[in-house]
Amino acid sequence: xxxxxxxxxxxxxxxxxxxxxxxxxxxxxxxxxxxxxxxxxxxxxxxxxxxxxxxxxxxxxxxxxxxxxxxxxxxxxxxxxxxxxxxxxxxxxxxxxxxxxxxxxxxxxxxxxxxxxxxxxxxxxxxxxxxxxxxxxxxxxxxxxxxxxxxxxxxxxxxxxxxxxxxxxxxxxxxxxxxxxxxxxxxxxxxxxxxxxxxxxxxxxxxxxxxxxxxxxxxxxxxxxxxxxxxxxxxxxxxxxxxxxxxxxxxxxxxxxxxxxxxxxxxxxxxxxxxxxxxxxxxxxxxxxxxxxxxxxxxxxxxxxxxxxxxxxxxxxxxxxxxxxxxxxxxxxxxxxxxxxxxxxxxxxxxxxxxxx
Amino acid sequence: xxxxxxxxxxxxxxxxxxxxxxxxxxxxxxxxxxxxxxxxxxxxxxxxxxxxxxxxxxxxxxxxxxxxxxxxxxxxxxxxxxxxxxxxxxxxxxxxxxxxxxxxxxxxxxxxxxxxxxxxxxxxxxxxxxxxxxxxxxxxxxxxxxxxxxxxxxxxxxxxxxxxxxxxxxxxxxxxxxxxxxxxxxxxxxxxxxxxxxxxxxxxxxxxxxxxxxxxxxxxxxxxxxxxxxxxxxxxxxxxxxxxxxxxxxxxxxxxxxxxxxxxxxxxxxxxxxxxxxxxxxxxxxxxxxxxxxxxxxxxxxxx
Numbered sequence: 001x002x003x004x005x006x007x008x009x010x011x012x013x014x015x016x017x018x019x020x021x022x023x024x025x026x027x028x029x030x031x032x033x034x035x036x037x038x039x040x041x042x043x044x045x046x047x048x049x050x051x052x053x054x055x056x057x058x059x060x061x062x063x064x065x066x067x068x069x070x071x072x073x074x075x076x077x078x079x080x081x082x083x084x085x086x087x088x089x090x091x092x093x094x095x096x097x098x099x100x101x102x103x104x105x106x107x108x109x110x111x112x113x114x115x116x117x118x119x120x121x122x123x124x125x126x127x128x129x130x131x132x133x134x135x136x137x138x139x140x141x142x143x144x145x146x147x148x149x150x151x152x153x154x155x156x157x158x159x160x161x162x163x164x165x166x167x168x169x170x171x172x173x174x175x176x177x178x179x180x181x182x183x184x185x186x187x188x189x190x191x192x193x194x195x196x197x198x199x200x201x202x203x204x205x206x207x208x209x210x211x212x213x214x215x216x217x218x219x220x221x222x223x224x225x226x227x228x229x230x231x232x233x234x235x236x237x238x239x240x241x242x243x244x245x246x247x248x249x250x251x252x253x254x255x256x257x258x259x260x261x262x263x264x265x266x267x268x269x270x271x272x273x274x275x276x277x278x279x280x281x282x283x284x285x286x287x288x289x290x291x292x293x294x295x296x297x298x299x300x301x302x303x304x305x306x307x308x309x310x311x312x313x314x315x316x317x318x319x320x321x322x323x324x325x326x327x328x329x330x331x332x333x334x335x336x337x338x339x340x341x342x343x344x345x346x347x348x349x350x351x352x353x354x355x356x357x
Numbered sequence: 358x359x360x361x362x363x364x365x366x367x368x369x370x371x372x373x374x375x376x377x378x379x380x381x382x383x384x385x386x387x388x389x390x391x392x393x394x395x396x397x398x399x400x401x402x403x404x405x406x407x408x409x410x411x412x413x414x415x416x417x418x419x420x421x422x423x424x425x426x427x428x429x430x431x432x433x434x435x436x437x438x439x440x441x442x443x444x445x446x447x448x449x450x451x452x453x454x455x456x457x458x459x460x461x462x463x464x465x466x467x468x469x470x471x472x473x474x475x476x477x478x479x480x481x482x483x484x485x486x487x488x489x490x491x492x493x494x495x496x497x498x499x500x501x502x503x504x505x506x507x508x509x510x511x512x513x514x515x516x517x518x519x520x521x522x523x524x525x526x527x528x529x530x531x532x533x534x535x536x537x538x539x540x541x542x543x544x545x546x547x548x549x550x551x552x553x554x555x556x557x558x559x560x561x562x563x564x565x566x567x568x569x570x571x572x573x574x575x576x577x578x579x580x581x582x583x584x585x586x587x588x589x590x591x592x593x594x595x596x597x598x599x600x601x602x603x604x605x606x607x608x609x610x611x612x613x614x615x616x617x618x619x620x621x622x623x624x625x626x627x628x629x630x631x632x633x634x635x636x637x638x639x640x641x642x643x644x645x646x647x648x649x650x651x652x653x654x655x656x657x658x659x660x661x
Contacts, residue, residue, distance in 0.1 A: 064457050128645065136648040139596045139640070142589075146637035154630040253585070257394075257464050264461040307476035314469035318447055321462050325454040 075236030095157025118233025267327025372614025378591030387537030440562025599650025
């Protein structure tokens with residue numbers, strides 16, 4: 001029996017292709033794009049981080065999560081607490097503990113701490129929620145989103161309540177955005193080829209068979225939950241540095257559904273799908289934004305009415321899902337070879353069991 | 358005693374709204390495993406259908422001026438029509454899709470409806486006065502209960518009674534219950550899939566219109582986001598009640614309404630702003646204790 005090439009050698013091309021493609025986009029945007037265009041590019045990179053983080057949990061476990069944006073909220077506020085100058089904090093956020101009130105860290109330190117904070121929170125809450133499966137788990141994560149949003153919107157002395165916290169150093173550039181996206185893709189890739197990632201995908205495709213083979217579903221789900229929370233916490237921190245203000249409304253339903261749509265449009269069971277979903281939707285949004293501003297056609301300026309952007313994007317999402325219900329990438333990864341083999345393997349077997357959940 | 362009565366009426370009327378919403382979601386989920394996230398936007402659409410499209414701050418009341426015996430049927434027809442249209446145009450193409458894909462499609466549809474309303478009516482909330490006499494309180498064992506609460510509760514009970522009769526006593530009701538329990542089996546036994554699904558969408562749309570009317574009368578404003586909150590709680594209620602169980606959805610709707618009112622009344626003053634956090638926390642606890650829902654039908658048990 002000949003030695004099969006390792007999983008790593010077989011699949012390493014996917015993250016490399018993705019990261020290089022994003023590098024080219026970042027380079028082009030930096031070189032040729034206007035200031036506004038660069039901001040759009042940074043936003044896209046942050047969205048890639050969020051959606052890749054979602055993929056780590058949703059794609060590998062097959063459970064839909066509505067709660068991951070709460071980790072973005074945790075990360076964003078943590079970085080706000082750590083990086084805003086103490087003078088400002090002592091006026092607006094009186095309720096912070098003294099040690100936090102008097103620290104001011106640079107972004108490079110604060111961002112990983114924010115990610116770890118989100119991951120720690122996920123570890124605590126995940127130990128409880130991950131026991132559930134199917135739609136009950138989705139609703140429980142939704143409950144998590146509700147709790148976090150409610151607490152952060154009303155704990156005035158620590159989070160500033162409904163209003164925004166200002167004064168976070170605006171240090172984001174296209175390059176930092178790219179680094180963030182690359183880190184997220186690398187972590188997601190390493191997780192998905194790890195022992196835990198493989199086991200979790202086995203539970204996704206046939207949970208009964210997987211647990212009969214000795215896989216502890218709750219443990220593997222918890223690991224994925226924590227890893228994805230870390231990535232999304234990082235994304236939240238970078239988002240705070242991008243806008244330089246945070247407010248709880250930014251991390252609620254709209255963001256949850258927009259990021260989930262990006263994941264599903266791209267293909268929720270593949271890393272390439274997560275990235276290409278965000279890129280495709282961002283390109284569409286930018287395109288329609290420009291069309292709304294008006295395009296000159298032979299001397300006339302043709303502009304779409306305001307609001308047409310969202311309507312068109314909603315309709316395009318529906319059309320994509322009608323014709324490609326498994327997403328733009330059909331749940332497959334980018335690779336140079338092995339397409340045929342993948343196509344045969346990638347489809348989980350549809351059994352009677354599937355219908356009931 | 359008086360306070361207790363007030364709390365009971367608050368709980369019942371809020372619970373009624375949630376129960377009507379949960380019913381609208383559970384009916385569709387039962388027949389096609391679709392969690393309809395556009396339901397909240399259907400509610401808003403029905404409210405805005407009473408106004409003439411304009412982006413001025415002052416609302417031009419259009420259909421809202423009709424006498425109630427014309428207005429109510431008109432709105433019910435609008436709700437049912439929108440719901441049926443969305444089935445025919447969008448959801449019919451997702452019959453065999455993964456539930457996540459359907460969910461995102463319904464969200465995208467809601468997004469389209471919401472922004473269509475924004476485009477036609479602008480984002481400013483508009484005042485709309487329907488039946489101001491319903492806001493007057495009535496005396497009831499010494500407690501002052503707004504007339505509207507009483508009406509809401511009565512309407513909900515009436516709707517529930519009609520639905521129960523429909524589901525238990527008519528052929529279509531029987532077909533719908535069979536489809537909710539096991540859709541494939543029901544089809545094999547001669548239930549027409551498209552008919553049952555269209556009927557479920559029609560009823561769900563009418564329920565959305567009913568919620569829209571109650572909300573608009575209650576708050577006196579028309580706001581684009583007004584349906585979203587009811588939809589979310591209704592969605593949670595369907596899961597807590599046991600997916601696929603229609604009485605469960607109604608019971609859980611009342612339960613969540615009661616829980617929010619009781620938390621509001623009993624939490625210490627400082628913690629009151631965190632009421633929703635307690636409600637969502639309670640939801641998680643209920644799920645941990647009974648992941649299959651409080652009133653799960655026997656068929657929901659997974660067979661291996």
